[in-house]
Amino acid sequence: MPPRDVPPQPMQISSWQQAELNAARWMSHWGYTDATARPGGPDSGIDVRATGALGQVKYQAAQVGRPELQRFVGARPYGSTAQLIFFTGSDYATTAAAYAREWNIALFRYRLDGAMTPVNDTARRIHRSSASTRPIAAQNPETAEVQTFWQRNWRVVAGIFLLMAPLGSIGDEKTYTGPLALDVLKFIGILLACWLLGTFLIAARFGVRIPLPIQTFRAAIVRRPGTGPATTAGRTRVPRITHDRATVASTAQQDGLVAEAACLLRAGSKQHHVDKILRDRGVGFMDRGRILTEAKKLNKRS
Secondary structure: OOOOOOOOOOOOOOHHHHHHHHHHHHHHHOOOOOOEEOOOOOOOOOOEEEOOEEEEEEOOOOOEOHHHHHHHHHHOOOOOOOEEEEEEOOOEOHHHHHHHHHHOOEEEEEOOOOOEEEOOHHHHHHHHOOOOOOOHHHOOOOOOOOOOHHHHHHHHHHHHHHHHHHHHOOOOOOOOOOOHHHHHHHHHHHHHHHHHHHHHHHHHHOOOOOOOOOOOEEEEEEOOOOOOOOOOOOOOOEEEEEEOHHHOOOHHHHHHHHHHHHHHHHOOOOHHHHHHHHHHOOOOHHHHHHHHHHHHHHHHHO
């Protein structure tokens, strides 16, 4: 027997287990503070668990395909709305990226030095939510990317300058040459242009997306009762603008979407993120606004 004063040997962990620990540190850095990895445990499809998020880590040389993501979705508990986050050291196939977009799965690619690279829009949104580019526990001083104050905040400075610029044009004789009504219109145009661009730059700095959805319309030919092609010759056809039927969901479908949107909002998802999910499913602009409003009312009642 070894002497009692001999300290126990530390448990050696593999690179795959280290990757799971790094994934848990990153998820904690992104706001899922109770993220916990269980290196060496059974691979049930979930390697990192946190309140509001589940993570899976793959340590393989081959590309991650659609089947791996399908198994990950299947491992999520029934009725859970937790954010799914997938990590791999290799790459993702095109079919996997399309499936992740359909199921709102965040895809990340990690390196052995602890760096993490977002692959799709969902991952970039999560990655932007943190103030720094790497969690403290996983930082490597030799590879850390340090951004200066101006690199991080130049959009804010430019946005504030644009918001104030229209006030500086007041009294400029070269711009406002009269008459008064034309000068007022010029000032309103300059004000709107500068404020829109300035607001866009400031919103981009803090990761806020400003959706600009365009509703699809089509023209339908309306004929009066009792008229036909022979009787309408020489007459002007009257177009009627109607909503695209593909974007109008039935009442039952909208009730289901309202319940799903309410669950996502309660889980911490931003309103613009839920709006993007509904838009990707083909829901029209007016229907999306109605669904989000009903979802917020449902959360207040509950």
